[in-house]
Amino acid sequence: MSDGNQITLARMQTGQSGKVVQIQGGGGLVNRLNALGIRPSKRVTKVSSMFMRGPVTIQVDRTQVAVGLGMAKKIIVELA
Amino acid sequence: MGNPNVGKSVIFSRLTGVKVIISNYPGTTVSYTQGFMKLGEETVEVIDVPGTYTLEPTCKAEEVALQMLHTGDIVINVVNATNLERNLYLTLQLLERDIPVVVALNIWDDTKHRGIHVDLDKLRELLGVEVIPTVALTGQGIKELVENIHKATLPDTPVRSRDERWATIGSIIDQVQHVTHRHHTWLEYLEDASVKPLTGGIIALTVLASAFFIVRFVGESLISYVFNPLFNHLWAPVLLRLSDFLGGTGFPHDILIGKITGGEVNFVESFGLLSSGLYVPFAMVLPYIVAFYLVLGLLEDVGYLPRLAVLMDTVMHRLGLHGYAIIPTLLGLGCNVPAILATRILESKRERFIAATLVSIAVPCAALQAMIFGLVGQRGGQYVVIVYGTLFVVWIILGIILNRVVKGFSPELLIEIPPYRLPPWRTVVKKLWMRTYGFLVEAVPIILAAVLVINILYIFGIFNAIANFTAPVVTGLLGLPKEAVTALVVGVLRKDVALGMLAPLALTAKQLVVGSVVLAMFFPCIATFVVFLRELGVVNMLKSAGVMISAALITGGILNLIL
Numbered sequence: 001m002s003d004g005n006q007i008t009l010a011r012m013q014t015g016q017s018g019k020v021v022q023i024q025g026g027g028g029l030v031n032r033l034n035a036l037g038i039r040p041s042k043r044v045t046k047v048s049s050m051f052m053r054g055p056v057t058i059q060v061d062r063t064q065v066a067v068g069l070g071m072a073k074k075i076i077v078e079l080a
Numbered sequence: 081m082g083n084p085n086v087g088k089s090v091i092f093s094r095l096t097g098v099k100v101i102i103s104n105y106p107g108t109t110v111s112y113t114q115g116f117m118k119l120g121e122e123t124v125e126v127i128d129v130p131g132t133y134t135l136e137p138t139c140k141a142e143e144v145a146l147q148m149l150h151t152g153d154i155v156i157n158v159v160n161a162t163n164l165e166r167n168l169y170l171t172l173q174l175l176e177r178d179i180p181v182v183v184a185l186n187i188w189d190d191t192k193h194r195g196i197h198v199d200l201d202k203l204r205e206l207l208g209v210e211v212i213p214t215v216a217l218t219g220q221g222i223k224e225l226v227e228n229i230h231k232a233t234l235p236d237t238p239v240r241s242r243d244e245r246w247a248t249i250g251s252i253i254d255q256v257q258h259v260t261h262r263h264h265t266w267l268e269y270l271e272d273a274s275v276k277p278l279t280g281g282i283i284a285l286t287v288l289a290s291a292f293f294i295v296r297f298v299g300e301s302l303i304s305y306v307f308n309p310l311f312n313h314l315w316a317p318v319l320l321r322l323s324d325f326l327g328g329t330g331f332p333h334d335i336l337i338g339k340i341t342g343g344e345v346n347f348v349e350s351f352g353l354l355s356s357g358l359y360v361p362f363a364m365v366l367p368y369i370v371a372f373y374l375v376l377g378l379l380e381d382v383g384y385l386p387r388l389a390v391l392m393d394t395v396m397h398r399l400g401l402h403g404y405a406i407i408p409t410l411l412g413l414g415c416n417v418p419a420i421l422a423t424r425i426l427e428s429k430r431e432r433f434i435a436a437t438l439v440s441i442a443v444p445c446a447a448l449q450a451m452i453f454g455l456v457g458q459r460g461g462q463y464v465v466i467v468y469g470t471l472f473v474v475w476i477i478l479g480i481i482l483n484r485v486v487k488g489f490s491p492e493l494l495i496e497i498p499p500y501r502l503p504p505w506r507t508v509v510k511k512l513w514m515r516t517y518g519f520l521v522e523a524v525p526i527i528l529a530a531v532l533v534i535n536i537l538y539i540f541g542i543f544n545a546i547a548n549f550t551a552p553v554v555t556g557l558l559g560l561p562k563e564a565v566t567a568l569v570v571g572v573l574r575k576d577v578a579l580g581m582l583a584p585l586a587l588t589a590k591q592l593v594v595g596s597v598v599l600a601m602f603f604p605c606i607a608t609f610v611v612f613l614r615e616l617g618v619v620n621m622l623k624s625a626g627v628m629i630s631a632a633l634i635t636g637g638i639l640n641l642i643l
Contacts, residue, residue, distance in 0.1 A: 014276070028138075031242065035133030036496055037166040039246060048276040054394040055403065055493045057275045062162050062194060062499075064271065066390045068402070068492025 005079045009046070009056055010072040017045035018077040025074045033075070036065045044077060081145060081174065082158035083167050084131030085498050087186045089113075090216035091158055092128035095226065099514050100128060102507070103380035104498050107131070107407070107425035110141040112148050119229060127152065130424075133166075135173045140424040140432070154180050154232045156225070161185045161213065162194055164257055168249045171207065176239045180232035181209045184225050188213040195260040203256045208235025217507065267500045274387040275497070284391050287384060295371045299450065302367035311363050316345045319355060335535045348455075349584040357531040360451075360580050361524045366516070368450035372414055373515040374508070381503035381511075385410065386495055393493045399479025400434045400486065401426070402493040408435050412443035414515070416608040419443065420615055429616075430488040436612055437482065437624045440604040441631055442475035447523065447576040452596050455579060459589040466643070467596050474601065474635055478627070522607075523574070530573040534566070534581065543569075557633060558594055559640040561585055571599050573606055590643045594636050602632035 006021060020042050023030050033039065037060045047057040047064060049072075056072040057064055067075070082088050084106030093100050096115025102108060113128040129148045130141040137143040149155070157174055159167040164185075174181050191198060204211045210228045214221035240248065273279040323340055326333040337345070338352030347359035379385060385407055393403030405426060412419030419439045423432040444452065456463045483490075537543050543566040547554075551562040558564075563585055571578035582595045603625065604612060613621045 031134060031136060032138060032494060034242065034246065035166070035169060036494070037163075047272050048280070050275075050390065050394060051277050052394045054277075055390055057390060057497065061165060062196075063166070064275070064497040066275070066386070066393075066403070066493055066495050066497055068393070068494060070492050071494060 006076055007079065008073050009044070009058065009067065009075040009077055010049075010069055012046045012056075012077060012079070014046050014048055016079060017043060018079040019043055020075060021078045022076040023074060024076065025071070029071065029074065033067075033071070037061050037063060038065065038067075038075065043080075081129055081149065081155055081170070082131060082186075083133055083160060083163075083170060084496065086131065086158050086160040086167065087216040088131060088158045089128050091156070091184060091186065091214065091222070091225070092126060094216055094219055094222045096126050098128075099510070101511060101514065103377075103385075103511075104383035104501050104503070105380060105385050105407070106496050106498065107141060107404075107422070108380075110421055110424040111144055117226070119226070132170065134170060135177075139427045144424075149174075149177070149179070152179065154182065154229065156184055156229070156232075157181050158184045158186050161188045161191045161198060162196060164196075164198065165249055165253045168252060169245060172237070172240070172245045172248060175207065175209070175235060175237040178234070180234045182225070182229055182232040183207065183209055183211045184216075184221070185211055185213045186216050188221065189215045189218070193262075195262045197258040197260070199256045199258075203252070206252050206255065208237070209233050217504065267502075271387075271497075271500055274384070275390050280387065280391050284388060287379070287388075291375045291379065294375050295368070296453075298371035298374060299368040299453070302370065303363060307363035307367060311347055311359055315358070316347075319345050322354070331539070334539070335532065338535075348580065351531060351534065351581070351584070353528060353531055353535070356580060357528050360531075360576060361527045364454045364580075365447045365450045365523075365576050366519065368453070369414075369446050369519050370512065370516055372446040372449075373512050376410065376414055377508050377511045377515075378503070379410075381501065381508060383498045383500050386497045389493070389495060390497070397490065398483065399438065399476070400483030400490050401431055401438075401479070402490060404493060404495055405431065405435045408439060409443055412439040413446065413449070415445045415447075415519075416440060416443065416604060417611050420608060420611045423615070427491045428488065430486055431490050433616060433620050433624070434479065434482045434486060434490075436616055436620075437627055438475055438479055440608060440612065440624065441478060441601045441628050442471045444471065444600045445575070445605075447519075447574070448579060448600060451576045451579040455583055456589075456592050456596055459592060463589050463593050466593050467600075470593075470597050470635065470639060471600060474631060478631060482627075526607075527574050527577055530570055530577040533573070534570055534577070537566075553633070557640065558598060558636045560591055560595055561587070564591075564595055567595065568599060568602060571605070572603055572609075575599055575605050590640075593643065594639045597639060598632050598636040601628060601635060603628055 020040050045059040047059050049056045053069050055066045055068050057066045089100045089102045089109050095117045098115035100113050109130045115126050116123050117126050127148055129145040132142040132145040137146050155174055157171050210231045212225045212228055274283050323337050336352050336354050338350030338355050345355050347355055350356055389403035389406045392406045396403050396405050408419045408422040411422050420436045423435045426432050547562040547565050550565045554560050554565045555562055567578045567581040
């Protein structure tokens with residue numbers, strides 16, 4: 001069900017929100033992201049992204065998390 | 081134990097009375113602290129450990145937490161009540177272990193105005209352990225926590241896989257937590273603005289510029305209105321009477337008071353134990369220590385530093401680091417020792433090596449900076465700018481080189497950004513006092529010892545021997561008088577005293593600039609050296625030392641040529 005609504009966290013617009021559907025990474029990355037509240041079915045909102053391939057800041061639950069761009073490219077979000 | 085930045089150290093401090101540094105960013109605590117508390121008739125040991133999200137460590141600080149878990153009999157699991165879901169993962173992992181747990185549900189006061197309702201009884205029932213709501217900053221709930229420590233239980237919790245744990249947490253949250261919607265507060269708008277490229281950049285520049293001016297203003301005011309009058313009007317007459325009493329010359333006189341010029345005590349140049357030995361630490365360095373740590377403490381407690389890390393991330397990647405390395409770097413502007421310890425929050429050995437080396441070389445501590453302002457500043461502000469500019473350029477260039485040369489790659493930034501908090505003045509002042517006190521008891525004795533050693537070495541002519549031996553490098557390459565090498569030697573003990581030794585040498589402004597830069601770079605002071613050695617090992621220390629000495633000579637040589 002790869003419809004057009006699914007994009008990576010890196011490509012989301014500031015202010016957009018959606019549900020995490022998948023993390024394309026090894027166990028270590030998944031563990032660390034999960035621990036910060038980023039895991040499938042969680043609702044995330046993009047707060048900002050830094051120019052020059054800087055990190056992406058997202059809001060998840062009541063925390064903000066800064067995620068390096070490389071990791072952000074591995075997090076697939078379904079826009080809603 | 082608990083997640084980072086949930087208030088473990090505050091609770092520890094409340095339980096034991098032991099003062100520890102607390103701040104509003106993940107990774108304040110990087111090693112463990114022991115303390116004792118009364119539990120009924122018994123005295124028990126309490127250990128404060130670094131925060132960790134899971135029991136699978138990703139950096140040195142988290143490893144420490146895991147090691148300490150094996151030594152404990154009971155775990156007080158500190159949980160952030162405003163982030164229950166995420167925090168419960170570690171709680172479940174702890175419950176699966178063979179160790180009794182009691183949960184402190186901290187930051188409880190924040191749940192109300194964040195619209196979070198937690199059913200405590202239900203949570204106790206589902207976890208099978210005692211749950212005590214606490215507000216560690218105000219002390220609320222600490223008494224109840226103490227009374228309930230002996231009730232720590234070891235419920236029968238099955239060992240689950242990661243996904244099973246999250247599923248369990250999901251069902252717990254559904255049953256115990258209820259969140260009502262509410263609008264953004266002004267602090268939250270400011271939080272968002274701080275991490276957006278444009279507004280964040282403006283905020284960062286404003287914050288850093290104000291920080292600089294406040295440090296200058298507070299430091300200079302303390303010197304001009306408090307310490308200088310004290311020394312000039314109260315202490316100088318006492319020293320002059322003592323000088324007369326000792327006959328104005330001779331061995332004890334030279335050691336205690338130093339050289340008296342024109343019937344007056346020159347506190348900077350005389351170099352006696354009771355003149356410069358007291359004036360340098362108290363009237364030149366202390367004011368800046370107080371001013372710097374006041375401002376740093378505010379930035380830490382408000383929660384600004386992780387946001388600066390986000391803004392700086394791209395730049396730091398060029399240096400082989402990621403944004404969070406800005407935290408050890410800023411700490412280094414106070415003192416390099418805690419800065420090198422703080423590199424434990426970085427994930428890889430490579431990052432720790434680069435960060436620690438850059439801090440030791442290009443980040444002058446507050447004591448050295450105070451002396452740079454005091455001595456180089458006398459010759460004109462532009463010279464201070466040259467010193468700082470040079471160190472900054474060295475920091476960048478060396479970072480880029482190390483990033484190319486050191487094997488491996490640096491991981492990406494992944495950090496939790498804490499909410500802004502308005503810190504109570506009491507906690508800011510408390511931390512400022514801890515750090516100032518640390519300077520008074522740890523640095524001042526070394527400063528006095530350094531002054532004493534200098535005098536003795538002078539008297540026995542040992543400095544002359546060293547000076548002649550190293551003259552080709554010092555005079556040839558750096559353009560400094562050969563006596564300046566004594567300052568470099570003393571720089572291994574204390575850099576502030578060492579820079580002070582350049583004062584009586586009648587250097588030109590250019591020589592003073594070269595001297596300051598080389599002194600800042602060439603080798604860490606003994607305290608930093610020891611910590612570096614302990615944290616990164618002999619091999620890394622040797623490599624780093626090689627980088628330091630060559631970088632210092634090259635930079636000093638270039639400055640000597642172009643200025």
